[in-house]
Amino acid sequence: MTNHKRRFSLVLIKPSHYDDDGYVIQWLRSAIPSNSLAVLYGLALECAEHKVLGNDVELEIHAFDETNTRIRPKHVASLIEGADAGMVMLVGVQSNQFPRALDIAASLRRRGIIVAIGGFHVSGTIAMLSELDPDVRRAQEMGVSLFAGEAEGRLEEVLRDAANNQLKPLYNFMNDLPNLEGAAMPLLPAERILRTAGANTSLDAGRGCPYQCSFCTIINVQGRKSRYRSADDCERIVRANLAQDIHRFFITDDNFARNKNWEAILDRMIQLREGEGLQFNFIIQVDTL
Ligand code: SF4
Numbered sequence: 001m002t003n004h005k006r007r008f009s010l011v012l013i014k015p016s017h018y019d020d021d022g023y024v025i026q027w028l029r030s031a032i033p034s035n036s037l038a039v040l041y042g043l044a045l046e047c048a049e050h051k052v053l054g055n056d057v058e059l060e061i062h063a064f065d066e067t068n069t070r071i072r073p074k075h076v077a078s079l080i081e082g083a084d085a086g087m088v089m090l091v092g093v094q095s096n097q098f099p100r101a102l103d104i105a106a107s108l109r110r111r112g113i114i115v116a117i118g119g120f121h122v123s124g125t126i127a128m129l130s131e132l133d134p135d136v137r138r139a140q141e142m143g144v145s146l147f148a149g150e151a152e153g154r155l156e157e158v159l160r161d162a163a164n165n166q167l168k169p170l171y172n173f174m175n176d177l178p179n180l181e182g183a184a185m186p187l188l189p190a191e192r193i194l195r196t197a198g199a200n201t202s203l204d205a206g207r208g209c210p211y212q213c214s215f216c217t218i219i220n221v222q223g224r225k226s227r228y229r230s231a232d233d234c235e236r237i238v239r240a241n242l243a244q245d246i247h248r249f250f251i252t253d254d255n256f257a258r259n260k261n262w263e264a265i266l267d268r269m270i271q272l273r274e275g276e277g278l279q280f281n282f283i284i285q286v287d288t289l
Contacts, residue, residue, distance in 0.1 A: 006056060006085070007058050007083040007086075008057050008059050008060065008084065008159070009060045009083035009086030010044055010059060010060065011062045012037060012041060012064070013071060013076070013090050013091065014064070014092050014093075015066050015071075015097045015100045017096045018099060024066065030068035030195065033188070034091075035092070036091045037188065038201065039152075039186040040089065040092075040155070041187060042185050042187040043152065044061045045061065052156040057163070060083060060086075063188060065192065073111070076104075076113075077111045080114075081111075085163055086114070086162075087114035087162040088113055089117075089158075090115065090119075092118070093120070095120065097121070098121045101139075102142075105144050109143055114167060115145070116144065116146070116162075117139055117145075117147065118146070118147035118148070122148050123149060123174060124220055124221050126148045126174060127174050128220050140169055140170075146170045147170075148170070148174050149171070149173030150207075150222075152183045158171060174221075177207075179227055180227050180228055180233070181228070185233060185240060186237065189244070198248055200248045200250050201246050201250070203249045203250070203251050203252065203282075205251060205253050205259055205261070206253045206259035206261065207223070208226050209254040210225070210226065211255070226258055226261075228259050231267070232268075234269070237249075242280060251284040256284060
């Protein structure tokens, strides 16, 4: 008797956006890595390790960033049709990317593929508007499942629901933002990171910001409390990437200066560089008034 494992194919896509003439903006090498894509990939790896879909199901994970990779819906659909089950998650979708996400979703839904959308547009509009945003409603009308909030500790529920063909129209975790200490690390395979200029990957040492700038969406989505990774977590992220020859990190904190653990994290990074002689660099955005 053969011991056949079923395959569930999870395809994570970070959509790009359209230019003024309606073309998808795309580069041979994109500038900024998508931390949402890395976070979801890391969480999916953890789900695969924990066999959240059962011992007899292999969770196969694909990750694509449309800013550096052409997305062909037929090919994406084939990754799922070639498995026993699966779904597409359009991740980290911001407002200017939502029209593109809807177009990708529409063409996948026509092929009968299960699709979910998460990111700042879904989360931000649900947090700030009294009614569902019209574009978000369009997604729901297509049968796309919506995810608001952050996926730490929640991805396995969505995967199980998809595997059982019982995906809910909306997963709303906006009032329950997760702690990050000990959470799965953001990680992407080197072959995806090499598609960014300078082979940069991302590191979110923390999320949330205590300030209340009137123009800021971040605090409506990631909250005003500093949630942070431990120094051990950050060391694991650095070592995992060095092991695949990736040495450059874009720190994506909303406000690293207000990350309550900044000093312990930087002390650990100094120890790794100066104590152990590990070679790695950081990029961080500095806004000044
Ligand atoms: S994240 Fe930046 S823009 Fe937003 S509230 Fe904090 S300091 Fe202001």
